[in-house]
Amino acid sequence: MSVRRPNIDRRALFASGAAAALLAATGLSAGTSPVRGGQFRMALSGATRADGFDARAPQGLFMQVAMIGAVFETLTEIASDGTLRGELALAWYGSTDARVWVFDLRQDAVFHNGKPLDSNDVLASFDIHASGALSDVQEIETLSSHKIRITLSIPDADFPYRLSGPQMVIYPAGHIDAAMTQGIGTGLYRTHRFQPGRQFIGARVDDHYKDAKAGWFDRVELVSLPADAVRAEALRDHFVDAVDLTHSAELGVLSEITLLPEENFMTCAVRKEVGLPQSIGTRWPMDNLRAAQRWWIA
Structure with a gap:
């Protein structure tokens, strides 16, 4: 028995306003x-x-x-081969019990509204998850304009991996509502x-x-x-x-x-x-x- 393919109206397919065909790469x-x-x-x-x-x-x-x-962007990211590497974080260090984590932030990342990334952006972005995905964070401290320390209530050796998740994006401090509405990131x-x-x-x-x-x-x-x-x-x-x-x-x-x-x-x-x-x-x-x-x- 033959299988009938659906009859698709291609004009309606991209009626969202997108062009009907791919522009040729040049x-x-x-x-x-x-x-x-x-x-x-x-x-x-x-x-x-x-x-x-x-x-x-x-x-x-x-x-x-x-x-x-x-x-x-997030502090860390999963590379194409599945390994963990830094994104907005250049490096990170964990205590021997995996409760205290220090992150060194990039100094060359800029938000789309022109604001340079700093530690306050990470604190503000993580604060919105205080009762959710980051409820195990006991304290976040600013050590410098581009260094933060995070203390967990319980040890977690996978904490840097968690920070690569899609919900862990970094917003510009003081402009989070606008960033959520307009899509303003780094x-x-x-x-x-x-x-x-x-x-x-x-x-x-x-x-x-x-x-x-x-x-x-x-x-x-x-x-x-x-x-x-x-x-x-x-x-x-x-x-x-x-x-x-x-x-x-x-x-x-x-x-x-x-x-x-x-x-x-x-x-x-x-x-x-x-x-x-x-x-x-x-x-x-x-x-x-x-x-x-x-x-x-x-």
Whole structure:
């Protein structure tokens, strides 16, 4: 028995205001080394009309990618190979009992509103989680403008890993309400357009501290497509570069598509025109939500 594919109105598919087809990348190398330029579009599930940049609210995949993958940053991050490394924290030190942690902060990170990052931003951002994700934090102290000390009520050797989570983004102190409303972070992409539950467009920040290391696209666009079949067709027909997906049945010719992290345990599918890090961890979907930072158009 043949399977009938859904008849999808492509004009309605991107009625959110996004262009109907991907803009061609220009000035990019055909090799495997990342070169900055072009546009990257992802179709994602998990968006709702209640979406926003408030890290205290439950976030679906769409907003997690927009926040941690584009607009905001955390003290630590999971690298593409699954290892922990610093992001807004340059280094950290734990006591022998894993209760006291000291973090040295970057001095070259700047929020999209022009405010340089300092210790007060971390204190203010963590304070909003005092009764939730960071309820085990007993005390946070400012040791200098770019050094903080955190004391836990109980030992936790995994505390630096916890700080890489999507809800642990850092907001600008004194402007948290505006940052949650407008999307103001220190990330590689500034919020250009945001329609809750429908679309996010981010424009690459000039002179970012990650220049020549990450953030190879000039523009990143996320569109919400709740149905698996619709996301698969959007990828197959070149409307988007990547989608979250757990099966390949609707994708058609797989020779044009990479399944990540592997075919038998996939969380997303990517067109092979997109360059990927040599090593991608298997614990998180969408390369730990940071596809916009780490991938490029080859």
